[in-house]
Amino acid sequence: xxxxxxxxxxxxxxxxxxxxxxxxxxxxxxxxxxxxxxxxxxxxxxxxxxxxxxxxxxxxxxxxxxxxxxxxxxxxxxxxxxxxxxxxxxxxxxxxxxxxxxxxxxxxxxxxxxxxxxxxxxxxxxxxxxxxxxxxxxxxxxxxxxxxxxxxxxxxxxxxxxxxxxxxxxxxxxxxxxxxxxxxxxxxxxxxxxxxxxxxxxxxxxxxxxxxxxxxxxxxxxxxxxxxxxxxxxxxxxxxxxxxxxxxxxxxxxxxxxxxxxxxxxxxxxxxxxxxxxxxxxxxxxxxxxxxxxxxxx
Amino acid sequence: xxxxxxxxxxxxxxxxxxxxxxxxxxxxxxxxxxxxxxxxxxxxxxxxxxxxxxxxxxxxxxxxxxxxxxxxxxxxxxxxxxxxxxxxxxxxxxxxxxxxxxxxxxxxxxxxxxxxxxxxxxxxxxxxxxxxxxxxxxxxxxxxxxxxxxxxxxxxxxxxxxxxxxxxxxxxxxxxxxxxxxxxxxxxxxxxxxxxxxxxxxxxxxxxxxxxxxxxxxxxxxxxxxxxxxxxxxxxxxxxxxxxxxxxxxxxxxxxxxxxxxxxxxxxxxxxxxxxxxxxxxxxxxxxxxxxxxxxxxxxxxxxxxxxxxxxxxxxxxxxxxxxxxxxxxxxxxxxxxxxxxxxxxxxxxxxxxxxxxxxxxxxxxxxxxxxxxxxxxxxxxxxxxxx
Numbered sequence: 001x002x003x004x005x006x007x008x009x010x011x012x013x014x015x016x017x018x019x020x021x022x023x024x025x026x027x028x029x030x031x032x033x034x035x036x037x038x039x040x041x042x043x044x045x046x047x048x049x050x051x052x053x054x055x056x057x058x059x060x061x062x063x064x065x066x067x068x069x070x071x072x073x074x075x076x077x078x079x080x081x082x083x084x085x086x087x088x089x090x091x092x093x094x095x096x097x098x099x100x101x102x103x104x105x106x107x108x109x110x111x112x113x114x115x116x117x118x119x120x121x122x123x124x125x126x127x128x129x130x131x132x133x134x135x136x137x138x139x140x141x142x143x144x145x146x147x148x149x150x151x152x153x154x155x156x157x158x159x160x161x162x163x164x165x166x167x168x169x170x171x172x173x174x175x176x177x178x179x180x181x182x183x184x185x186x187x188x189x190x191x192x193x194x195x196x197x198x199x200x201x202x203x204x205x206x207x208x209x210x211x212x213x214x215x216x217x218x219x220x221x222x223x224x225x226x227x228x229x230x231x232x233x234x235x236x237x238x239x240x241x242x243x244x245x246x247x248x249x250x251x252x253x254x255x256x257x258x259x260x261x262x263x264x265x266x267x268x269x270x271x272x273x274x275x276x277x278x279x280x281x282x283x284x285x286x287x288x289x290x291x292x293x294x295x296x297x298x
Numbered sequence: 299x300x301x302x303x304x305x306x307x308x309x310x311x312x313x314x315x316x317x318x319x320x321x322x323x324x325x326x327x328x329x330x331x332x333x334x335x336x337x338x339x340x341x342x343x344x345x346x347x348x349x350x351x352x353x354x355x356x357x358x359x360x361x362x363x364x365x366x367x368x369x370x371x372x373x374x375x376x377x378x379x380x381x382x383x384x385x386x387x388x389x390x391x392x393x394x395x396x397x398x399x400x401x402x403x404x405x406x407x408x409x410x411x412x413x414x415x416x417x418x419x420x421x422x423x424x425x426x427x428x429x430x431x432x433x434x435x436x437x438x439x440x441x442x443x444x445x446x447x448x449x450x451x452x453x454x455x456x457x458x459x460x461x462x463x464x465x466x467x468x469x470x471x472x473x474x475x476x477x478x479x480x481x482x483x484x485x486x487x488x489x490x491x492x493x494x495x496x497x498x499x500x501x502x503x504x505x506x507x508x509x510x511x512x513x514x515x516x517x518x519x520x521x522x523x524x525x526x527x528x529x530x531x532x533x534x535x536x537x538x539x540x541x542x543x544x545x546x547x548x549x550x551x552x553x554x555x556x557x558x559x560x561x562x563x564x565x566x567x568x569x570x571x572x573x574x575x576x577x578x579x580x581x582x583x584x585x586x587x588x589x590x591x592x593x594x595x596x597x598x599x600x601x602x603x604x605x606x607x608x609x610x611x612x613x614x615x616x617x618x619x620x621x622x623x624x625x626x627x628x629x630x631x632x633x634x635x636x637x638x639x640x641x642x643x644x645x646x647x648x649x650x651x652x653x654x655x656x657x658x659x660x661x662x663x664x665x666x667x668x669x670x671x672x673x674x675x676x677x678x679x680x681x682x683x684x685x686x
Contacts, residue, residue, distance in 0.1 A: 047371065052375075052379065054379050054382045057382060059382060092608050097517060110383070116373070116374065118671050118672040119672070204395075213379075213395075215398045244405055244409075249408060253411055261404065262397070262400070266405045279405070281401050283397050285393060286390070286394060286397065290398060292401065292402060294402055
């Protein structure tokens with residue numbers, strides 16, 4: 001009897017283990033974003049494909065290149081995506097480029113065509129709309145505009161315009177303050193020290209974390225920031241491979257292009273994990289010093 | 299009494315003459331052989347030098363093509379990151395990304411340029427090295443010094459070996475380098491066995507010509523709205539819709555001004571069409587507004603619908619457009635002078651009255667690949683003029 005019970009118990013334990021094993025596989029799969037399959041333009045050559053995470057928003061990217069006419073590619077995506085139920089939200093055509101925006105069941109596809117590699121390059125990005133709604137977080141702006149719209153019947157166009165402009169200005173100023181005082185969503189790199197009190201303004205992760213770019217904003221001086229990285233990168237196993245000062249680049253190099261080099265410097269580190277470039281730069285439009293971190297795994 | 303029938307030794311003088319002639323013939327043959335060997339050495343040296351230099355250009359150009367491929371891929375990946383829609387309020391984040399990417403791409407371009415520069419110098423040095431190694435310099439090492447053990451002497455290197463090991467041939471910035479040495483003393487020869495031996499290597503290869511940068515735009519997608527509330531539009535295509543559109547244009551103005559952009563919106567060609575109230579569309583000329591390398595193109599604004607916009611940011615250097623001069627050629631001339639060739643039997647002089655020597659010249663070319671816009675890592679090197 002005992003033996004029987006043990007057998008019974010043994011079987012159920014095995015079953016439990018098997019169940020846990022199955023759950024450990026399926027739970028992450030269920031949590032992962034399932035991207036809708038997209039048509040590929042015939043004979044397009046895949047250059048790069050994979051997941052991209054920008055400020056914690058997941059996306060699925062594919063880059064193709066193909067020898068074909070721009071119009072043919074546009075028509076292909078318009079026809080094929082619409083056939084699969086996608087709705088064309090917008091078609092934009094800045095200089096020598098085309099952008100098509102589609103949406104379907106909470107997902108969104110941006111398709112961009114441009115001539116690169118002497119061929120047509122098709123960049124496809126799939127994102128989720130909920131991520132978009134997170135981005136669109138100017139609720140006060142919306143509310144004030146709603147209120148203004150309700151009284152629009154009593155206002156002349158000029159008055160309406162003036163009031164709307166006032167709201168936008170106020171919102172934009174608030175937004176700018178908030179933006180540059182708080183971290184944007186994303187993750188830092190564990191093995192690259194973060195400059196104290198710097199605000200993270202951008203984070204992009206690709207190729208399962210093998211390529212990461214981060215941007216921070218600090219109010220300290222360029223030299224102080226550079227000294228910090230020179231001092232603390234070593235503790236994480238990085239060694240300085242090269243330091244390039246933008247203003248001290250060789251003359252023959254600077255002559256090659258007309259635009260003035262940026263201010264600041266770049267520190268290039270090498271380590272057992274790969275290569276890490278730290279760019280410390282300033283710009284007239286940005287209050288503070290921008291710290292860029294670009295990591296490429298080995 | 300002379301026995302006329304016993305004329306012994308008659309042949310001796312003949313034999314002596316024959317032996318002398320044979321010896322002279324032998325000397326001439328050996329000498330000619332030595333001269334031929336020197337010619338072979340110099341020819342091999344020129345061929346090897348030209349091919350080595352060309353291989354150096356070849357690997358540099360293939361490396362540049364690969365670097366450019368990586369830069370193009372990085373640009374395309376950055377463009378993908380810019381396609382993530384965001385509200386225009388968060389434009390400062392994107393601008394920071396743009397500034398960072400532009401600086402990073404500039405560094406990549408600079409590193410590629412630097413690698414090209416170093417690669418071209420290394421190619422010429424490689425040509426010198428191979429030419430010298432193959433030129434048949436057989437310099438003896440110095441004799442044992444007083445107190446020097448035999449083992450120490452055995453591991454001691456000749457001046458030429460040290461010259462090569464220390465890469466001294468790289469120190470000379472001029473295109474021509476000279477190596478002078480004296481011949482080995484052997485087989486009990488006495489006195490100087492001849493000096494003034496010289497190998498002259500002249501490498502005529504191009505300096506790194508530079509790279510052309512490719513400026514590219516990064517297009518960022520902006521999503522705003524709907525502005526203003528849509529319920530107004532359900533009634534009629536009326537003024538509020540128009541107001542909404544105007545308000546949106548003003549929103550752009552205000553946001554731009556607040557985040558530090560020049561407050562200007564291009565409204566040259568404003569077309570307003572009423573397809574339906576839900577589809578009020580304002581189209582502003584794609585010429586856009588240009589400021590400090592970035593262009594904003596307010597494009598569509600639809601009443602009651604989300605508003606999509608694009609911001610175009612011009613990256614001054616995204617990747618390599620092309621190399622200034624492609625398909626480099628390298629010419630290597632090796633001149634070998636051994637004015638008093640030591641044959642091991644005795645010294646023979648064959649001073650060249652012109653002061654020249656045995657000259658060999660070889661030319662090699664690198665082509666077949668492409669660094670620029672559509673990079674191809676298929677550069678190959680080959681001799682185009684083989685020395686004879």
